[in-house]
Amino acid sequence: MEKNVTVYSTPTCPFCIRAKQYLKDNNIKFAEHDVGSNPEKAQEMIKKSGQMGVPVVDIDGSIVIGFDKEKIGSMLGI
Amino acid sequence: MAYDLIVIGAGPAGITAAVYAARKKMNFIVITGDIGGQAAWSGDVENYTGYQFVTGPELAAKFEEHMRAYGITVKEQEEARELIRDKAVIRVRTERGEYEARAVIIASGKVSKELGVPGEKEFKNKGLTYCATCDGPLFSGKSVAIIGGGNSALDAALQLVKIAKKVYVINNMPKLGGDHVMREKIESNPAVQVLNGAAVLAITGENMVAGIKVKRLDKEEMIPVEGIFVEIGLIPNSKFAGIIDKNKLGEIKINSNNETNVPGVFAAGDVTDVPEKQIIIAAGEGSKATLGAFKYISRMR
Ligand SMILES: Cc1cc2nc3c(=O)[nH]c(=O)nc-3n(C[C@H](O)[C@H](O)[C@H](O)COP(=O)(O)OP(=O)(O)OC[C@H]3O[C@@H](n4cnc5c(N)ncnc54)[C@H](O)[C@@H]3O)c2cc1C
Numbered sequence: 414m415e416k417n418v419t420v421y422s423t424p425t426c427p428f429c430i431r432a433k434q435y436l437k438d439n440n441i442k443f444a445e446h447d448v449g450s451n452p453e454k455a456q457e458m459i460k461k462s463g464q465m466g467v468p469v470v471d472i473d474g475s476i477v478i479g480f481d482k483e484k485i486g487s488m489l490g491i
Numbered sequence: 492m493a494y495d496l497i498v499i500g501a502g503p504a505g506i507t508a509a510v511y512a513a514r515k516k517m518n519f520i521v522i523t524g525d526i527g528g529q530a531a532w533s534g535d536v537e538n539y540t541g542y543q544f545v546t547g548p549e550l551a552a553k554f555e556e557h558m559r560a561y562g563i564t565v566k567e568q569e570e571a572r573e574l575i576r577d578k579a580v581i582r583v584r585t586e587r588g589e590y591e592a593r594a595v596i597i598a599s600g601k602v603s604k605e606l607g608v609p610g611e612k613e614f615k616n617k618g619l620t621y622c623a624t625c626d627g628p629l630f631s632g633k634s635v636a637i638i639g640g641g642n643s644a645l646d647a648a649l650q651l652v653k654i655a656k657k658v659y660v661i662n663n664m665p666k667l668g669g670d671h672v673m674r675e676k677i678e679s680n681p682a683v684q685v686l687n688g689a690a691v692l693a694i695t696g697e698n699m700v701a702g703i704k705v706k707r708l709d710k711e712e713m714i715p716v717e718g719i720f721v722e723i724g725l726i727p728n729s730k731f732a733g734i735i736d737k738n739k740l741g742e743i744k745i746n747s748n749n750e751t752n753v754p755g756v757f758a759a760g761d762v763t764d765v766p767e768k769q770i771i772i773a774a775g776e777g778s779k780a781t782l783g784a785f786k787y788i789s790r791m792r
Contacts, residue, residue, distance in 0.1 A: 426625035427531035427548045449628020449654075465629055465699070466616035478616075482568060 416489060418443035419471040421458040425449075428480040429468040435482060439491045493580050494519050494592040495788050496781070499571045500728075502528020503770045504760025505598035506554045507777035513561035515785050519592070520564045522571060522585060527551030528600045529725075529761070530770050534624050534650050539770055547624060550770070571599065571731045574756070579791065581755050593791060594784040597732055597743060597751075597758040598777055601725035601768070606638065610694030611721075618700025619719040623647035627720075630655050635718035636703050638691055640664050644722035645673040651720070652682050659714055660685045661705055694719060727762045738764050749780040757784050 418436065420443050422429030436443050448455035448467060462469045462476050470477040472488045485491075498508045501523035512519045525531070533547030542550065558565070566585075573584040574595065581595045603621040605611060611619060620626040623637075627650050635655045637647050640662030651658050660667070660677065665688050667674050677683050689707040694700060702715045727741045736744045736752040742764040749757045759765075759780040760773035 423625060423628040425534075425546070425548060425628065426622070427527055427551060428525075428625070430548055430552070431526075447628075449631060452631070455629055459699075463698075464616040465618060465626060466620065467625055467629070 416473050420445050421448050421454065421469040422467050423447065423449040426467050432468045432470060432480040441489055496594045496784055497522060497583050497590055497592040498596045498598060499583065500598035500600055501526045501565065502598060502600045502760060502773060503530050503554060504773040504777035506558045507774040508596045508598055508759060508781045509558050509563050511778045511781035513563055517785065520566060522566045522569050522583060524570050526555050526567065532622055532624050534646050536770065574732045574734055576734060576753055593788050594755045594757065596780045596784060597762055598760050599728035600761040601727050603721065604724045604726050606691055606721055606723065608691050608693050614694050614696060614700045618696065618717055619694060621721050623650050623720045627651055627654055630718040632656050633717045634715065635720065636661050636714060636716045637720045637722055639722035640667045641724065642669040645669045645677055647720045647722050648677050648683060649673060652680050658683045659716065661689050661691060662687050663690050729762055748783045749776060750783065755787060
């Protein structure tokens with residue numbers, strides 16, 4: 414089953430860029446929100462993760478804070 | 492099996508060292524916390540030859556692409572914890588294992604210094620951040636404080652005036668330091684208020700940052716802000732290199748061939764006592780370190 418993946422990020426953050434590249438390289442489809450230009454999504458991210466650092470990756474409701482490649486990889490079976 | 496070389500760190504210095512090592516066909520690995528180092532955190536870079544203007548993340552991505560083109564083994568999210576010299580080999584111990592090589596290049600750069608005030612740890616990533624480039628856009632329309640008075644603080648302030656409603660620059664020195672062009676831009680911007688001679692006492696809030704308590708002219712005051720950017724300088728990542736000589740600042744002492752006091756151990760870039768800390772200098776130092784290590788290994792065979 415394909416998992417529901419959402420990435421909350423800002424355009425300039427290096428680890429956001431890397432997290433998205435990592436997902437792309439592994440053919441994982443994901444939704445993407447720029448929390449810098451979308452305050453509603455920023456609030457959603459803060460509510461889900463309890464903090465303001467980017468990136469935040471939501472995998473079927475489980476939250477990963479930061480670009481934790483191993484965690485993301487194991488949750489997605491990469 | 493012992494490698495020819497282990498490169499510790501993949502900022503501009505480590506990546507350039509790796510590119511040179513690949514071109515010399517050395518048998519080597521790179522062990523690093525992240526890729527790009529501080530270069531990835533820099534805002535606008537306008538002094539790297541060949542690029543009149545490039546952002547830090549873009550330049551770091553170019554560096555990475557160059558390194559990856561050689562199919563180099565990069566152990567990412569892994570940090571050196573200890574360096575041990577054992578006869579003719581050098582061992583690098585990490586939290587995951589131990590690696591051996593004839594030569595090592597330490598290119599572990601620098602990290603942000605912490606304030607050491609109450610509330611700092613508690614509110615990290617809850618409004619307090621060490622990366623204006625990453626987290627700045629989250630504070631659009633808000634009031635923020637930048638702590639520091641040097642180039643990195645000015646750089647953060649210039650990024651944030653484009654986004655935030657109000658920017659306080661809280662500087663513990665009597666005057667702002669740093670580059671005069673940036674300083675003028677900051678001082679003449681009506682959305683910026685510079686508080687010189689101000690000491691940070693605490694960071695306060697409920698779940699997220701709500702204010703910062705400072706002391707200025709013997710008076711304590713509370714400034715309401717939702718974002719705090721700590722830019723008070725950097726310390727070298729040299730603690731793990733216990734056997735290596737350092738200066739007072741903790742920077743690794745090197746000679747003009749990038750050699751340290753331990754034969755086979757070289758160092759390059761911001762982690763060293765090289766006089767200036769710049770991307771182009773770190774990159775150049777990285778290449779020199781590999782060429783030096785290459786000669787050292789050739790002599791040993
Ligand atoms: C905000 C900001 C703006 C800047 N703007 C400019 C600019 O416009 N122009 C310019 O020329 N310079 C600029 N600089 C300075 C420049 O970024 C640095 O001089 C340069 O990145 C130093 O490169 P380095 O490779 O020596 O170290 P770093 O870039 O610090 O890289 C160190 C690397 O080592 C890794 N590491 C650390 N500890 C360990 C360990 N124990 N084990 C393994 N790996 C480890 C890190 O993860 C990282 O990959 C700026 C710096 C900052 C912070």
